[in-house]
Amino acid sequence: MHYYFYAIDSFIENILKLVYFIIIISYFCSKYLPMIVNVLDQKKSILNKFISEIRDTEIQKDSMRFRRNIERIGEIIAYEISQTLEFQNKIVSTPLGTKIVPVPKKDIVVCSILRAGLPLHSGLLNFFDDAENAFISAYRKHITETEFEIKVEYFASPNLDGKTLILADPMLATGQSLATVFEGLKKHGTPKEIHLACVIGAKEGIDYIKSHFPPNTKLWIATVDEHLNDKGYIVPGLGDAGDLSFGIKL
Ligand code: URA
Numbered sequence: 001m002h003y004y005f006y007a008i009d010s011f012i013e014n015i016l017k018l019v020y021f022i023i024i025i026s027y028f029c030s031k032y033l034p035m036i037v038n039v040l041d042q043k044k045s046i047l048n049k050f051i052s053e054i055r056d057t058e059i060q061k062d063s064m065r066f067r068r069n070i071e072r073i074g075e076i077i078a079y080e081i082s083q084t085l086e087f088q089n090k091i092v093s094t095p096l097g098t099k100i101v102p103v104p105k106k107d108i109v110v111c112s113i114l115r116a117g118l119p120l121h122s123g124l125l126n127f128f129d130d131a132e133n134a135f136i137s138a139y140r141k142h143i144t145e146t147e148f149e150i151k152v153e154y155f156a157s158p159n160l161d162g163k164t165l166i167l168a169d170p171m172l173a174t175g176q177s178l179a180t181v182f183e184g185l186k187k188h189g190t191p192k193e194i195h196l197a198c199v200i201g202a203k204e205g206i207d208y209i210k211s212h213f214p215p216n217t218k219l220w221i222a223t224v225d226e227h228l229n230d231k232g233y234i235v236p237g238l239g240d241a242g243d244l245s246f247g248i249k250l
Contacts, residue, residue: 136154158188
């Protein structure tokens with residue numbers, strides 16, 4: 001009898017040890033895993049047509065088409081992100097009965113960097129239509145022809161505590177705008193998860209943001225180019241996404 005209780009005791013002790021081990025491992029994995037980079041053109045889809053049109057020097061002259069293509073890419077990114085979100089069951093009444101449907105939790109904040117981020121924001125919002133919204137202006141203030149610093153002036157954001165933050169910036173060049181904006185956003189709370197939505201990126205920019213965002217951040221990017229030129233533009237890229245969407249600035 002004594003041995004019987006002893007065996008049960010040590011069995012429970014081992015199970016508890018295993019549970020503690022799993023909890024500790026999952027905590028460290030979620031804290032220290034590297035950023036997850038999802039490059040969407042690695043799988044061939046209609047996305048490639050939209051990317052080819054925004055790059056094409058002739059087609060991109062049509063600013064309405066350019067904006068709509070960025071918006072369509074935003075919709076595709078939203079669909080991809082949606083597959084990773086937390087879902088909750090909703091009881092839906094139809095004219096003929098009821099059905100339980102899993103739907104994403106309503107805790108999303110879409111944040112865009114003005115002004116180039118606006119068409120991408122629109123695309124994300126077409127799918128996450130009940131999301132809250134944040135807008136931040138960030139621009140490159142040139143010190144010399146090739147050196148610049150990021151200036152943030154306009155900042156409007158809801159509280160981010162425990163929410164799903166989707167941060168949109170179409171051109172991930174140096175990564176400095178995204179990192180600067182994220183520093184500012186930290187004052188508005190701690191999101192439970194962060195998704196970065198981008199259209200074209202350069203490898204330098206991706207490496208830079210890897211060290212400026214929490215490790216479990218997910219990057220969703222339509223396509224990645226080889227390098228930046230000495231002015232910090234993506235090559236071959238597409239040019240200036242803000243100008244192509246809204247016209248040239250002084
Ligand atoms: N912003 C743009 O619009 N294009 C680039 O190539 C880099 C930053």
